[in-house]
Amino acid sequence: MxxxxxxxxxxxxxxxxxxxxxxxxxxxxxxxxAPPLVTTIGTNAYLWRAALDTLSFMSIAQTDSNGGVIITNWYVNPSVPTERMKVSVTILDQELRADAVRVGVARQILQGGVWNDTSVQASTGQKLEEIILQKARDIRRNAAGG
Known part of the structure; x- marks a missing residue:
C-alpha cells in the first residue's frame, strides 16, 4: 500500500x-x-535504469528512487546452491559520473544447514559498478540518438 x-x-x-x-x-x-536532470526520480535516470537492468536476474527486495537505493533479495546461483549473494546499489548524484554509484555485496555460504556470512572479493562490487556505469552511458548515448 x-x-x-x-x-x-x-x-x-x-x-x-x-x-x-x-x-x-x-x-x-x-x-x-539537461536530459539526465529531468526525471521524476531523485537520482540520475540513466544510472537508475542501468542498475535495475544489471540486477534484473535477481529479485528486488526494496527500492527508493528518491534516495537512490536498490536492495536485492538473497540470490542463489543454481549452479552453486550452497552460496548466496545480496546486492545493494546506491546512486549518490544526479550527474552521470564514475563516483556517482556505489555497490555493496554480501555473501553467505550454507554450512550444516545454516547460512554463514563470508568474505566477498573487493573487485566484485567494483565490477558491478563498472557494468552499471557502462550501461548508463549506453542508455544515454541511445537516448541521444547515437
Missing amino acids: IRVSRLATVLALGLALAGCAHHKKGKMSVAKL
Whole structure:
C-alpha cells in the first residue's frame, strides 16, 4: 500500500511538473534542463535504469528512487546452491559520473544447514559498478540518438 501511494505521489508530481513546462515567463523551462536532470526520480535516470537492468536476474527486495537505493533479495546461483549473494546499489548524484554509484555485496555460504556470512572479493562490487556505469552511458548515448 505504501508503494502504491509513493508511486501515485511521484506520478502526480511528474504530471504537475510536465504541465509547467510550457510556461516561460522569465523562468527556465523544464525543456532547457539537461536530459539526465529531468526525471521524476531523485537520482540520475540513466544510472537508475542501468542498475535495475544489471540486477534484473535477481529479485528486488526494496527500492527508493528518491534516495537512490536498490536492495536485492538473497540470490542463489543454481549452479552453486550452497552460496548466496545480496546486492545493494546506491546512486549518490544526479550527474552521470564514475563516483556517482556505489555497490555493496554480501555473501553467505550454507554450512550444516545454516547460512554463514563470508568474505566477498573487493573487485566484485567494483565490477558491478563498472557494468552499471557502462550501461548508463549506453542508455544515454541511445537516448541521444547515437
